[in-house]
Amino acid sequence: xxxxxxxxxxxxxxxxxxxxxxxxxxxxxxxxxxxxxxxxxxxxxxxxxxxxxxxxxxxxxxxxxxxxxxxxxxxxxxxxxxxxxxxxxxxxxxxxxxxxxxxxxxxxxxxxxxxxxxxxxxxxxxxxxxxxxxxxxxxxxxxxxxxxxxxxxxxxxxxxxxxxxxxxxxxxxxxxxxxxxxxxxxxxxxxxxxxxxxxxxxxxxxxxxxxxxxxxxxxxxxxxxxxxxxxxxxxxxxxxxxxxxxxxxxxxxxxxxxxxxxxxxxxxxxxxxxxxxxxxxxxxxxxxxxxxxxxxxxxxxxxxxxxxxxxxxxxxxxxxxxxxxxxxxxxxxxxxxxxxxxxxxxxxxxxxxxxxxxxxxxxxxxxxxxxxxxxxxxxxxxxxxxxxxxxxxxxxxxxxxxxxxxxxxxxxxxxxxxxxxxxxxxx
Amino acid sequence: xxxxxxxxxxxxxxxxxxxxxxxxxxxxxxxxxxxxxxxxxxxxxxxxxxxxxxxxxxxxxxxxxxxxxxxxxxxxxxxxxxxxxxxxxxxxxxxxxxxxxxxxxxxxxxxxxxxxxxxxxxxxxxxxxxxxxxxxxxxxxxxxxxxxxxxxxxxxxxxxxxxxxxxxxxxxxxxxxxxxxxxxxxxxxxxxxxxxxxxxxxxxxxxxxxxxxxxxxxxxxxx
Numbered sequence: 001x002x003x004x005x006x007x008x009x010x011x012x013x014x015x016x017x018x019x020x021x022x023x024x025x026x027x028x029x030x031x032x033x034x035x036x037x038x039x040x041x042x043x044x045x046x047x048x049x050x051x052x053x054x055x056x057x058x059x060x061x062x063x064x065x066x067x068x069x070x071x072x073x074x075x076x077x078x079x080x081x082x083x084x085x086x087x088x089x090x091x092x093x094x095x096x097x098x099x100x101x102x103x104x105x106x107x108x109x110x111x112x113x114x115x116x117x118x119x120x121x122x123x124x125x126x127x128x129x130x131x132x133x134x135x136x137x138x139x140x141x142x143x144x145x146x147x148x149x150x151x152x153x154x155x156x157x158x159x160x161x162x163x164x165x166x167x168x169x170x171x172x173x174x175x176x177x178x179x180x181x182x183x184x185x186x187x188x189x190x191x192x193x194x195x196x197x198x199x200x201x202x203x204x205x206x207x208x209x210x211x212x213x214x215x216x217x218x219x220x221x222x223x224x225x226x227x228x229x230x231x232x233x234x235x236x237x238x239x240x241x242x243x244x245x246x247x248x249x250x251x252x253x254x255x256x257x258x259x260x261x262x263x264x265x266x267x268x269x270x271x272x273x274x275x276x277x278x279x280x281x282x283x284x285x286x287x288x289x290x291x292x293x294x295x296x297x298x299x300x301x302x303x304x305x306x307x308x309x310x311x312x313x314x315x316x317x318x319x320x321x322x323x324x325x326x327x328x329x330x331x332x333x334x335x336x337x338x339x340x341x342x343x344x345x346x347x348x349x350x351x352x353x354x355x356x357x358x359x360x361x362x363x364x365x366x367x368x369x370x371x372x373x374x375x376x377x378x379x380x381x382x383x384x385x386x387x388x389x390x391x392x393x394x395x396x397x398x399x400x401x402x403x404x405x406x407x408x409x410x411x412x413x414x415x416x417x418x419x420x421x422x423x424x425x426x427x
Numbered sequence: 428x429x430x431x432x433x434x435x436x437x438x439x440x441x442x443x444x445x446x447x448x449x450x451x452x453x454x455x456x457x458x459x460x461x462x463x464x465x466x467x468x469x470x471x472x473x474x475x476x477x478x479x480x481x482x483x484x485x486x487x488x489x490x491x492x493x494x495x496x497x498x499x500x501x502x503x504x505x506x507x508x509x510x511x512x513x514x515x516x517x518x519x520x521x522x523x524x525x526x527x528x529x530x531x532x533x534x535x536x537x538x539x540x541x542x543x544x545x546x547x548x549x550x551x552x553x554x555x556x557x558x559x560x561x562x563x564x565x566x567x568x569x570x571x572x573x574x575x576x577x578x579x580x581x582x583x584x585x586x587x588x589x590x591x592x593x594x595x596x597x598x599x600x601x602x603x604x605x606x607x608x609x610x611x612x613x614x615x616x617x618x619x620x621x622x623x624x625x626x627x628x629x630x631x632x633x634x635x636x637x638x639x640x641x642x643x644x645x646x647x648x649x650x
Binding site: 234 | 442443445528530533579594599606622642643645
């Protein structure tokens with residue numbers, strides 16, 4: 001599962017801080033304990049000196065055999081090797097106040113009393129309870145840990161949000177980026193070096209893409225363009241042969257077929273040229289076109305064909321539709337749709353054209369079902385009939401409407417009618 | 428009638444020249460801008476066919492020079508560019524027509540004829556063949572001096588036949604030149620046939636001595 005950079009950093013921070021604090025807690029505990037013992041031991045040593053002095057002044061003190069208010073005891077020793085070193089140890093004694101055994105630091109040493117006897121001196125001092133210390137320390141650290149983590153969390157919310165804003169801006173700009181349409185990359189304001197670099201790299205990539213894409217488009221245009229002349233020569237030579245006298249029938253019809261194939265090639269080439277010109281935005285969109293009039297002009301040609309195929313054409317011009325755009329392009333769009341309607345309507349079928357103040361709609365009856373809406377506008381999509389179509393007709397319609405200001409085209413299927421609607425939002 | 432072809436593609440130039448010569452025109456050719464300029468300045472032609480992209484300059488410049496000299500010889504621009512801008516620019520500079528490559532030779536002939544006809548509007552432009560007379564400017568057809576009522580398309584079809592009587596008129600030419608985009612190639616066979624049938628019937632009913640004959644399924648000719 002993908003996690004955001006915030007969660008990602010947080011997870012690692014939590015683990016890292018926990019580890020650091022644990023190590024630190026152990027060291028701190030050892031250090032504190034050492035310091036406490038050191039302190040207590042110093043006190044005990046000092047007390048030893050005081051006790052020895054007191055014993056010499058008042059030998060009755062040698063009789064103190066039990067710990068009491070004095071917190072020391074003296075035991076006479078016999079037959080022991082004398083050792084005056086101070087030895088420290090841990091012992092537990094019952095403490096009435098706490099009603100439990102409590103830890104004590106005990107200094108054990110030997111000394112010669114005023115009577116030249118060897119005595120064992122034990123001095124005790126209450127010291128820290130290690131469990132308590134551990135619990136206290138842990139609690140303190142836990143609180144510190146929680147406070148740290150939550151303040152890091154809050155800070156991070158703020159910092160990351162601010163620091164990553166240019167990143168999100170870059171993402172948005174990338175999202176808006178379309179090859180061939182966006183030629184420059186929206187600038188992103190940031191003083192974060194990494195984001196500046198990221199932006200620079202993307203911007204230069206976008207520029208390179210735009211250049212490559214432009215080259216590519218120009219290539220298609222030039223290639224189609226260069227094909228025109230040889231195609232012209234080929235069909236014109238066929239025209240010349242057809243003019244010859246006494247050409248055998250078989251050769252004549254083969255040549256006519258060849259010319260028909262060349263004609264398809266020419267049509268395809270013209271469509272490609274048109275498409276790339278549309279994409280290269282080589283058309284001026286500033287003519288005011290009376291769509292009703294244009295429709296009638298086009299129908300003038302198409303009605304003969306529809307009539308010939310036995311198709312009824314109903315035209316309803318409900319309101320005047322004026323569109324600002326390019327006459328040649330719109331002519332092509334409308335005639336492609338009308339031609340398709342005639343092509344794919346069976347004999348006895350019906351075509352309806354409705355023009356109102358914003359829309360131009362054409363519907364044709366069909367016995368087949370709906371068309372796949374999602375890809376009929378793709379290049380080289382072909383329906384059932386692949387001979388007459390070059391697969392560019394609807395793609396051209398779509399491209400034309402895309403560059404016509406406010407234009408759009410949609411397909412839907414309703415009660416056995418294919419309906420193509422062209423809308424002009426700013427007509 | 429003398430025609431100048433300014434075209435740098437030699438193959439295309441040859442093919443046009445051969446066709447137009449067979450149609451009875453005297454054809455001269457120029458391969459580039461300089462040659463074109465020379466011929467235009469030195470001689471007079473009935474019609475000039477002008478390519479736009481030429482070595483040494485543009486056909487548009489040539490057209491500008493020609494019109495600049497006050498010469499209004501009919502000019503048909505022939506261009507592979509086929510772009511609308513060129514078409515508009517060419518027509519604005521005073522070209523009489525614009526034909527995009529590739530084209531049918533018969534279409535080229537029709538364009539030349541109508542350009543020349545418009546140029547000579549004070550002359551009688553009527554085309555006569557047998558007892559049929561076609562007046563292009565009034566879009567009227569007469570059979571034995573009686574008007575033959577034809578609709579627009581029928582008139583256009585007959586015009587294509589009358590400018591080249593006894594010659595093959597290809598179905599594809601009729602389909603493309605008269606009905607344009609409207610016809611799919613697969614449909615055109617039947618469709619043109621029924622259009623021609625109607626036209627034949629009208630001609631026959633009005634006592635025209637001409638008839639339209641099918642030529643091997645490739646096209647028709649007027650006899």
